[in-house]
Amino acid sequence: MTDLQGLRAIVTGGASGIGLATARLLAERGARVAVLDLDPGDAPLGFTADVSDDASVRAAVAAAAGALGGIDVLVNNAGIGAAGTVADNDDAQWHRVLDVNVLGIVRTTRAALPHLRASAHAAIVNTCSIAATAGLPQRALYSASKGAVLSLTLAMAADHVREGIRVNCVNPGTVDTPWVGRLLDAADDPAAERAALNARQPTGRLVSAQEVAAAIAYLASPAAASTTGTALAVDGGMQGLRLRPAAS
Structure with a gap:
């Protein structure tokens, strides 16, 4: 498939896991891809960026946009996890996770917006989670951050739809x-x-990282030109299905 041929994409957290699978798939489908990560590793076009630091983000996005000649697609994938109930994480950890998982999207999007506004196929895809739509045990802080990502995605979609920028998110299961x-x-x-x-x-x-990457690639593609403000579940049916217990 070459449905992303000629598009220019940035993937944050693109050096491992879902981000790495996404960067590889976008490239396979014809996009030029820049990876932003704390350690971009051996990415062909990698830039060091800390999404919790605005100056770092602005510098990396500017460098990536310069190397790519613009930005058509932004995949906000960088994030960190946390385990525990509301009693188990101290204030510093709450601030840290929200800073990376929520404000990280804000910083990267803010820096990329001038470039996205100049694109004829602008798309933003945020990596959210099943934790935004289902109550999971021992995930209070993480769930709060991803619930914010879901709401932020919808608000961003409303803010930028008339600028020709589509905003969606994927909600992976485990x-x-x-x-x-x-x-x-x-x-x-x-x-x-x-x-x-x-x-x-x-x-x-x-769920495999490649399956999530495929959903991100679809939402980033011009094939999804009428899709915005949508959360696409990639969760093995966890969000919507209620199966009866299997017969023993």
């Missing part, structure tokens, strides 16, 4: 990423914890 792998490794019984996470999705398995 994705088989290095971050989830580290959570499993830290569990008392990693195998049992993985089995529980698999069972939480009606499909009976974790």
